[in-house]
Amino acid sequence: MSRKWVISAATAAAALFIGLGAVQAADAKKLVVGFSQIGSESGWRAAETKTAKTEAEKRGIDLKISDAQQKQENQIKAVRSFVAQGVDAIFIAPVVATGWDSVLKEAKEAKIPVMLLDRQIETKDQSLYMTAVTSDTVHEGRVAGEWLAKQTGGKCAVVELQGTVGSSPAINRKKGFDEVVAKNPGMKIIRTQSGDFTRAKGKEVMESFIKAENGGKGICAVYAHNDDMAVGAIQAIKEAGLKPGKDILVVSIDGVPDIFKAMSEGEANATVELTPNMAGPAFDALVAYKKDGKMPPKWIQTESKLFTPDTAKAEYERRKDAY
Amino acid sequence: MTLSAPGPARNLPQYGALVAVLLANWLLFPDFFAIRLQDGRLFGSLIDVVNRGAPVALLAIGMTMVIATRGVDLSVGAVMAISGAVAATMTGAGWGLPAVLAASLAAGLLCGLWNGLLVAVLRIQPIIATLILMVAGRGIAQLVTEGQIVTFTSPALAFIGGGSFLTVPMPVVITIALLAVTALLVRATALGLMIEAVGINRLSSAGAGVNTPVILVAVYVWCGLCAAVAGLIVTADIRGADANNAGLWLELDAILAVVVGGTSLLGGRFGLVLSVVGALIIQAMNTGILLSGFKPEFNLIVKAGVLLVVLLLQSPTLTLFLPRPKGARPMGAVKPPVAPTSGGAKP
Secondary structure, eight states, X not given: OHHHHHHHHHHHHHHHHHHHHHHHHHSSOOOEEEEEEOOOOSHHHHHHHHHHHHHHHHHTOEEEEEEOTTOHHHHHHHHHHHHHHTOSEEEEOOSSSSSOHHHHHHHHHTTOOEEEESXXXXXXXXXXXXXXXXXXXXXXXXXXXXXXXHHTTTOEEEEEEEOSTTOHHHHHHHHHHHHHHHHOTTEEEEEEXXXXXXXXXXXXXXXXXXXXXXXXXXXXXXXXXXXXXXXXXXXHHHHTTOOBTTTBXXXXXXXXXXXXXXXXXXXXXXXXXXXXXXXXHHHHHHHHHHHHOOOOOSEEEOOOOEEOGGGHHHHHHHHTTTO | OOTTOSOGXXXXXHHHHHHHHHHHHHHHOTTTTOOEEETTEEESHHHHHHHHHHHHHHHHHHHHHHHHTTOOOTTHHHHHHHHHHHHHHHHHTTOOHHHHHHHHHHHHHHHHHHHHHHHHTSOOOHHHHHHHHHHHHHHHHHHHHTTSEEXXXXXXXXXXXXXXXXXXEHHXXXXXXXXXXXXXXXXXXXXXXXXXXXXXOHHXXXXXXXXXXXXXXXXXXXXXXXXXXXXXXXXHHHTEEETTTTTTTHHHHHHHHHHHTTOOTTOSOOOHHHHHHHHHHHHHHHHHHHHHTOOGGGHHHHHHHHHHHHHHHHOHHHHTTSOOOTTOOOTTOSSOOSOOSSTTOOO
16 A cells, blocks of 8 residues: 555656656756665765755756665666666766676766766776765774874874774774874774674673773773764763763764764764765766866765864754754 | 473583683683672673673573474564664654653564464464564664664663663663563463473464464564563663664574573473573673674684584583483483483583
8 A cells, every 4th residue: 555655656756857857958958867876774875865966956967866775786777777868977876896897888888977976896897987986994094093193192092993894994994093003102902893883882892891991091092983883982981980082082983963962062072074975076077077078087085074072063063964 | 490300400501601601701801700889880891791681681581482382583683673763763752751662562562463473373484474574674663763873862761771770780670570570471370381382292282272373472472572672772772773783683692592591493391591591691702702802803703612612512412422410401302312321420
C-alpha cells in the first residue's frame, strides 16, 4: 500500500521534473548534471547530498540525484540512464573502488564528462574520468597533529582512538598524525586502539585508557579519527571525574555538528573539517570546462580546515540544519 | 537452572574460564581489581567488565531460551537499534520517560511477536525467519532516526545507562533484575521444562500436551524484550541513538555467550546463569585487550584463541580424555560420555 503510494508519488514528481526540465530547456543552455549518490548511510553523506543541491541552485544548474542505496549495480544503472538522457556531466560518489570501467567507457563514448566525488576509483584508464574531488585524509591527520603540537609546545602523551581497523581513513589519519609525532620528540602516542568510528566503542575504549593510565593522570590529549568517537570519549572522561577539554585535550576529525556543540561547551578543543561540499568545486570545474574548454586537474583536493572553540557556537548554528 | 545438574563441577569450564581470563587481565594490568567510588558510582576495570558486558548478557538471557527451543534469533542487534531509535526520537520530541520506555519496550515485544509468529505459526526455520528482521530491522531504525545520530539531553533516560543504584551501575542492576525474573519464570514454573521439551522434540512434546506454538512465540517475545532493554541501555549510555551501529553484530556475541555457557544449539537443556557468565567471559577479554596495549590488529585473534580453548574444554570428544570428578559431564553432550575412570581427580 505505502509502496504503491511512494511509487505513484515518485512518478508524479518525475513527471513534474520532466515538465520543468522542458520549460527550463527553453531559457538558453542550463547545465544538467546527473549525480549518482551512494545512499544516506551517515549524517555526513546526507549533508553532502543536501549541499550538492544548494550549490547547484546557486549556480542555476539542474541537478538530478539518484540514490543507489549502497549498491554498485544501482549506481551503474543510474549512470546508464544519465547517459541515455544526455546530461552535460555525471557526478559519481563511488560506493566501491573497482568495476567502473565498462560503464565509464559508455559515458566517454557519449562524450559526457565524469567527475568523482569524495572517493577515488581504481582503473587503468585514467581518461575515463575528468577529475576527482576528494579530501586528503593523510593531511587531515597532519593538521590535527600540528595543532596539538603547537598547543602543547610539542610535549604531550597522546591516546589515539583509531577508526575501523584496515579502513583507508583510519590508516591515513593515523599516518598523517604519526608524521607530526615523529617530528616532535616530546610527543608520544602512549596507547592506540580501534573505536570502530562509533560513539559506543569510543567511550568503552577511552574508559579503559583512563584506567590503564593511572586514572587518566598520564594522558595529555586524546586524538580520535572521527568526531563520534571523540564525543564518546568526552563522556568517558567526564564519568571518570575529569574535565574534557582541560584535564585531557580532545582533538578529532570530520566537523559534524555535535563536536561543535561540545566545543562551544568547552569539552572539545579542535576538529579538522571533512567538508561535505564536494559538489561545489566539481560544479566550478565543470562550468570552466564548458565555457572555455579548460581541463581541470586530475585531483581537486578539498580544504582540511581546522576549527577551534572560539567559532564553535556560530559553526554549530550554521551546520545543525545541513546535517 | 541447575536442576538437572549432578553437581557444580559440570560448570567448571565456564567459571574456570572466567576466573582465568580475569586473572590474565590482572597479570597484564595489576590494578585490574582496584575499585573506588567516583561520583557515587563504583569505578574500576572490573566494573567496566560487568557494565559493558550488560547488553550482551541481556541478549544472552533471551537468546538462551530461544536456543533451548532449538531456534536462534539473529534479529536481536537490529531490535536493539529499533528500541534505541524509538527511545531517542521520542525523548527528543518531548515525551516523558514512562511513555518512552513503554514505546521502546513495546517495539521490542512487537519484533519478538513477529519472529515468533513466523517460526511457530508459519513454521519458517528460525535462522531464516529472524534473518528477515535482522536485515529489515536496521532499516526500520534508520527510518525512525532519518539516518542521523539522534541525541538527547534528558537526564532521566540517561540514568538507565549512566546512573547507579546503591553505587552499582544501572545496566548491571537491570541485568541482574531481568535475570532473576527470567529464572523465576522458567524455573519456579513448568515453563522451563516445556521449553526444553519443545527443543528436544517439538512433535512429541505437542503430543504430550505442550502448547508448542504458544511456548515458541513466548520465547521469541521474551528475547525481543531483552533486546529492547539492551537497546535502551546502549542508547542511554551514549545519550544518542546510532541506528547504523547500535547492536551491530551483537547477535553473534550473544549466540557465542550462550554456546560458551554450555547450552547446545541443538536445543534442550539450558543454563541462564551460565550464558551470562559466557557474556562476561567475552567482555572480560575485550576489556583485557584494551588494557593490555596490544595493537588493535590482534584483538580478534586473541579473542578467537581464548574462545577456542573454552569451547575445547566443553567438547564431548575431548572431555573423554580429561580426568573429571564423579558425575561431571559436559552440558552440550547429548549422551553422557563414558563413565569417568579416575574419579575424584580434579581437572
